[in-house]
Amino acid sequence: MxxxxxxxxxxxxxxxxxxxxxxxxxxxxxxxxxxxxxxxxxxxxxxPSLDDLHDPYLMKDMDKAVERIEKAIANQENILVFGDYDVDGTTAVSLVSSYLRTYYPNVATYIPDRYAEGYGVSYKGIDFADDNGFSLIIALDCGIKSIDHVAYAKERNIDFIICDHHRPGAFLPEAIAVLDPKREDCEYPYDELCGCGVGFKLIQALGTNRNQTIDDLVLYLDLVATAIAADIVPMTGENRVLAYFGLQVINEEPRPGIKALVHQVKKKTLDITDVVFIIAPRINAAGRIKHGNHAVELLTEFDFEQAQQFASEIEQYNSDRKDLDKQITKEALLQITENQEEKNFTSVVFQEDWHKGVIGIVASRLIETYYRPTLVFTKSGDKYAASARSVKGFDVYNALEACSDHLEQFGGHMYAAGMTLTAENYINFKNAFEKIVQETIQPDQLTPEITIDAEINFDDISPKLIRILKQFEPFGPLNMTPVFFTKKIKDTGYAKTLGAEDEHLKLFVKQNNSEGLTAIGFGLGNKKELTGNQKEFDAVYCIDENEWNDKVSIQLRLKDIK
Incomplete structure (x- = not known):
């Protein structure tokens, strides 16, 4: 580090x-x-104040989107709300469909099958709309590059409204409206919304025609906060306001589906980290293991007992997902060593029977061992499909663009992307990707970095400091949990390792004559010997509050020790 x-x-x-x-x-x-x-x-x-949210009509094409939806309602048209199978997509579909249904019945939802259709707008989805008399599709968290799909729908007299937040290509689809704050010709003041956030701006605009204020829409913010947390968008500007009030809804009056998920883990108050690690993986598990429809069913269910039934099924999918990603990670690591690729600048692995639903998680796991841009491929129909993950500071999307001659399609962000290619192009692509990363990555980007906010002493850690730091929440990119550095501390002799494989480290530490503090280091079990025999060491950590038996105490969450 x-x-x-x-x-x-x-x-x-x-x-x-x-x-x-x-x-x-x-x-x-x-x-x-x-x-x-x-x-x-x-x-x-x-x-944070809801008054700080921007006027949704500042977004390019918002007036066209609202006009087309109102026309559909006036003409009794069938509206299909379409979205991706991940957390951002399923929450966005749940939000827009449940809002529209509060005053208009002819609304259905469609989530593409991860395996049969893949990411984004699909021909199968458009055919479903055509066969079932839908004349308007609202696409959420996808569609910005679906030029051919939108043209295909147009031939069938189906209009599209696209609500996306991914980077557009050189041309936009010929949809009725394209809502995407990353459009170059869009002057919306904040361009870091997630897909569900763009969906929220749409219902905010629709609400103005019904004399609704922002207070009438707060109940939807549990979905928006979940998407913001899961999609790892910057925790600044509008995202921070939406997440702040969304967390209040999650903790005070969540929809039955989210209440049922939280009910299973028996935690009183959730912060944004809990949303990332408790709610989001479970919603994601539906699309990974079974089908994203299960997540939408859960998130739009009004009956709590029925929601609990859905939540327990999703809990099982999440358990299956954990087993799968552990097994595939083991196989992928073995493949890297067998192919003698430990010293490469990239990790690119493939096995045709790997479960497509977990390859993104596996890519993240591989980065924990080999810190470098990583692609995990599996077979999808007659093509190879992959999830990409990157390391801090390296734009994997740009690297894929540089190798796009070998790809059928690709899309995503700086740190996460997806792609497909033909089997015969795999080796050429793998070599091209290794070459482009080798030429463009900075040497220090291949070593994990801990960014430290400030050096402090243990005497500086007080209940007052904790109170102020709590007001920095919710945390996320560009507003990360503060990380502190303290020199010359000692364990008082209580050091021990925890976990099935002694992978975690628990200490009781002091600096000079300060009061002792409990410290826990997840994944730092192998550093126990640095703390023995009252040896001094330096530590990098975050400050947490630990609740145990209704008692709250200060605890250090160690990130590294030297």
């Missing part, structure tokens, strides 16, 4: 912000590192 201390902002900036906010300079430093430099910035940061 590389430990990198964030550069300290200019002294006068720190002093000024500390003074206007009446906080310690240390807190002012953390805020400036997050782009908060004025009293006004801090007000928006510490006191």
């Amino acid at each position: 590389r430990w990198t201390l964030k550069p300290k902002p200019a002294e006068e900036k720190i002093k000024h912000l500390a003074q206007v906010l009446n906080v310690e300079e240390f807190i002012a430093t953390l805020l400036i590192q997050r782009g908060i430099e004025t009293f006004e910035d801090a007000k928006h940061f510490f006191r």
Whole structure:
């Protein structure tokens, strides 16, 4: 691990912000590192308000989208709400379909089958719409590159409204409306919304025709917060406001489907990390193991008992998913060593019987062992399909674009993407991808980095500090949980390893004469010997509150020790 201390902002900036906010300079430093430099910035940061949300009509084509939906309702047309099978897609479909159904019955949903249809808008989905008399498809979290699909639908007198957040290609589909804040000709003030976020802006715009205010739409924010957390979009601007109020809905009055998922894990209050690790994987498991429809059924169910039934089925899918990803990761690691590819700049592996639903998770797991851009391929029909994951600072989407001659199709983001190719192109692509990464990746991007916000002493850790840090929530990209660094600490002799394979480390640590603190290091079990015999060591950590038997105590979550 590389430990990198964030550069300290200019002294006068720190002093000024500390003074206007009446906080310690240390807190002012953390805020400036997050782009908060004025009293006004801090007000928006510490006191998120629904009034800070932008007018949805600032989004290019929003007026056209609303006009077409209102026309469909006036003419009693059938509307099909279509979305991807991941968390962002299924929450977006659940949100838009359940909103429309509050005042219009002729609305159905469609989630493509991960295996039979693959990612995004599908011909099979359009044929379903044609066979069943749908004249309008609203595509969510997909469609920005579906030029041929939209043309195919047009030939069948089916109109498209696209709500996407992925990067557009050179041309846009000829849809009635294309809502995507990443369009170059879109002047919407915030372009980091997730797919469900774009769906929320659509219902916000539709709501204006029904004299609804933002307060009438808050009940949908549990879905939006879940999508923001799962899709790992920046926790800034509108995303932070939507996530903040969405978390309140999740904790106070969630829809029956989310309540049923939370009910199973028996946790009183969820933060954004819990949404990422508890709610999102379970919603995702439906599309990975069975079908994304199961997630939409769960998230649109009004009866709690029925929702509990759906949730217990999804719990089983999640359990199956864990077993599969563990097994496939083992096989993929073996393949890398057998092919003597440990020293490559990329990990590209393929096995035709690997489960397509978990290859993205496996790619992330491989990065834990070999820290480099990673692609995991499996067979999908007569093609090879892959999930790509990247490392900090390296744009895997651009790398795929550079090798796109070998690909049938691809799409995604800087850190995660998907693609398909023909079997005969696999080796050529694998070599081209290795070459382009070798030529463009920076050497330090091949070593995992811990970015440290500030160096502190244990004496600085107080209940007051915890209270202030809690107001930094919800955390996420560009507003990550603060990471601290402390020198010369000692374990008091309680060091032990935990877990089935002794993979975790638990310590009781002190610095000089400070009060002792419990520290837990997940995956750091192999570093226990660094802490023995009262030896001093340095630590990088986050500060958590630990709840046990209704008692709350401060705990350090270790990220690394040296």
